[in-house]
Amino acid sequence: MQKPASYLVWGILTTLFCCLPFGIVSIVFAAKVDGAFASxxxxxxxxxxxxxxxxxxxxxxxxxxxxxxxxxxxxVIGVSLPDTTTY
Amino acid sequence: MNRYTTSEVSPSVDDPTEPHAGHPVQRVQAGAVLFVVIGTAVAVTLRDPHEPGSFGVCPSLLLFGSYCPGCGTLRGMADLTSGDISATVGHNLLLIPMIVALVAWAVLQWLPRGKARRRFLPGRIGPTWVNIPLIVGITFLIFTVLRNLPGSELAP
Structure with missing residues (x-):
């Protein structure tokens, strides 16, 4: 019986670069894998x-x-407001 | 079950037939990590992320109006490539530790088994009660809360 992958690295990368709370959710589930397997x-x-x-x-x-x-x-904003100097 | 064809199964850390320290799936992840880090470093030298909106807007900032733990990564990387460490830390405190940890982990996956000591293999870092996903998750959460406080020094 092998331990299922926790996908922690994907969770970290999506949290950092995709920036969303969903990345945190992924990490939370990753944290549950080892504990569940160990028990x-x-x-x-x-x-x-x-x-x-x-x-x-x-x-x-x-x-x-x-x-x-x-x-x-x-x-759209850049095209419609050409006089705007900031983004 | 063939361990080379199932992506759902993580490494058997004690498998002596595996020539590399990391399982094939983790070596793909390692490649993705190195690609992201090197690709980001190249991208920020070609286009300055200090210009607002030059790389688009962070989805968290766009959708929720708050900084995510990764905000400031591009600006930090740009300052890192030009050697300005203090500016990097100012944009994102966790950036340098994350780069060091991820790159070290990625390189470890590609080392021959003999070179990587068994205790450094995945699942062998520290005692069994050390839950790395939990530590990473809590660190990100605390960091996210702190940097979104008004006038925070940790804001990007």
């Missing part, structure tokens, strides 16, 4: 592992979508 709760460890992966992906997807929205608004 013999293999199904719980597997579930926590899957949740950690899921929330890291959600964090990355939401970040990409918000970057697109952010760049879109920056372009």
């Amino acid at each position: 013999g709760d293999y199904a719980g460890a597997q579930a926590a592992s899957q949740n950690a992966k899921r929330w890291a992906i959600i964090s990355a997807v939401v970040a990409v979508v918000s970057w697109i929205i952010g760049v879109f608004f920056a372009v």
